[in-house]
Amino acid sequence: xxxxxxxxxxxxxxxxxxxxxxxxxxxxxxxxxxxxxxxxxxxxxxxxxxxxxxxxxxxxxxxxxxxxxxxxxxxxxxxxxxxxxxxxxxxxxxxxxxxxxxxxxxxxxxxxxxxxxxxxxxxxxxxxxxxxxxxxxxxxxxxxxxxxxxxxxxxxxxxxxxxxxxxxxxxxxxxxxxxxxxxxxxxxxxxxxxxxxxxxxxxxxxxxxxxxxxxxxxxxxxxxxxxxxxxxxxxxxxxxxxxxxxxxxxxxxxxxxxxxxxxxxxxxxxxxxxxxxxxxxxxxxxxxxxxxxxxxxxxxxxxxxxxxxxxxxxxxxxxxxxxxxxxxxxxxxxxxxxxxxxxxxxxxxxxxxxxxxxxxxxxx
Numbered sequence: 001x002x003x004x005x006x007x008x009x010x011x012x013x014x015x016x017x018x019x020x021x022x023x024x025x026x027x028x029x030x031x032x033x034x035x036x037x038x039x040x041x042x043x044x045x046x047x048x049x050x051x052x053x054x055x056x057x058x059x060x061x062x063x064x065x066x067x068x069x070x071x072x073x074x075x076x077x078x079x080x081x082x083x084x085x086x087x088x089x090x091x092x093x094x095x096x097x098x099x100x101x102x103x104x105x106x107x108x109x110x111x112x113x114x115x116x117x118x119x120x121x122x123x124x125x126x127x128x129x130x131x132x133x134x135x136x137x138x139x140x141x142x143x144x145x146x147x148x149x150x151x152x153x154x155x156x157x158x159x160x161x162x163x164x165x166x167x168x169x170x171x172x173x174x175x176x177x178x179x180x181x182x183x184x185x186x187x188x189x190x191x192x193x194x195x196x197x198x199x200x201x202x203x204x205x206x207x208x209x210x211x212x213x214x215x216x217x218x219x220x221x222x223x224x225x226x227x228x229x230x231x232x233x234x235x236x237x238x239x240x241x242x243x244x245x246x247x248x249x250x251x252x253x254x255x256x257x258x259x260x261x262x263x264x265x266x267x268x269x270x271x272x273x274x275x276x277x278x279x280x281x282x283x284x285x286x287x288x289x290x291x292x293x294x295x296x297x298x299x300x301x302x303x304x305x306x307x308x309x310x311x312x313x314x315x316x317x318x319x320x321x322x323x324x325x326x327x328x329x330x331x332x333x334x335x336x337x338x339x340x341x342x343x344x345x346x347x348x349x350x351x352x353x354x355x356x357x358x359x360x361x362x363x364x
Contacts, residue, residue: 025183032188039158046161047133050140052357055162057155059175061185063261064168065202068336078123082145086135087113087152089128091285097138100126106315114314132160167196171204176219193223204234231345236337237269240330251305259286293319305330
């Protein structure tokens with residue numbers, strides 16, 4: 001009974017918080033709705049890139065799985081198309097357009113673009129620019145053979161007009177139950193989903209029942225255009241991999257370390273598969289320092305490994321290497337797993353992206 005009473009109290013506090021902030025949320029929703037309307041009516045100009053452009057984004061603040069979704073698209077298209085990714089480069093200390101190169105760091109291009117570069121840099125172009133339209137122009141000038149542009153987190157960046165919009169919806173925090181900032185975590189009103197060409201429900205639990213899928217589809221369809229497809233995907237963690245050497249390691253005891261928006265699935269996986277002796281969580285895009293590493297190593301004893309996300313690895317690797325402790329660090333590779341929806345999603349990708357690209361190539 002105690003847990004039930006506490007949950008009720010928590011729910012009541014959340015409801016009161018939403019109610020108090022609702023007037024500000026209405027104002028925020030109105031401003032974003034007006035902005036969208038001005039773009040839709042052509043009052044504000046949108047730039048159409050020379051490349052076929054796929055935007056991956058969300059309505060919700062925080063992690064919904066954009067990075068693994070972009071990586072899924074890279075893997076699917078990299079042997080068929082010349083690809084460039086374009087991100088804002090959140091958290092970097094530089095400005096303007098930049099192309100990832102062997103000297104790139106998280107501070108020069110951002111952690112997620114650096115992750116793309118370290119995994120796919122030999123096969124694609126990885127770029128950053130806070131102004132996506134300008135970034136597209138620079139890509140056209142420098143890499144005219146690029147025919148597929150993947151925009152990372154650009155759903156609200158209306159200054160560029162993508163060919164296809166993929167909207168991500170976190171199963172655990174569905175946009176249709178949320179409110180605009182500051183009453184909730186929406187970047188704009190729920191009606192923003194009308195711009196989506198497809199919706200991917202991410203972070204779904206294993207064995208999600210068909211009846212629940214249909215209910216989710218029905219809820220989403222209240223805000224999307226008629227016929228917009230909805231697909232379901234989960235996060236699949238693979239075995240921990242060594243920072244140095246890239247071999248798989250199966251530790252007994254681990255220190256969990258993450259600086260991501262939603263670390264819960266990462267932590268849950270480690271708790272289910274290993275003995276977690278300590279959990280150290282930082283805010284999303286945390287800029288690790290030598291003092292952070294020093295504090296962390298207090299918990300690392302013989303036979304204990306620090307396990308991080310891939311995004312944290314790109315920032316921690318130089319620090320761990322400089323401190324001579326890189327052999328104590330592992331990371332968890334992550335992939336988007338569409339399960340039963342994989343064939344349906346790839347058929348949609350072929351129709352929505354591959355066929356238009358081929359048709360454009362024939363016209364040229």
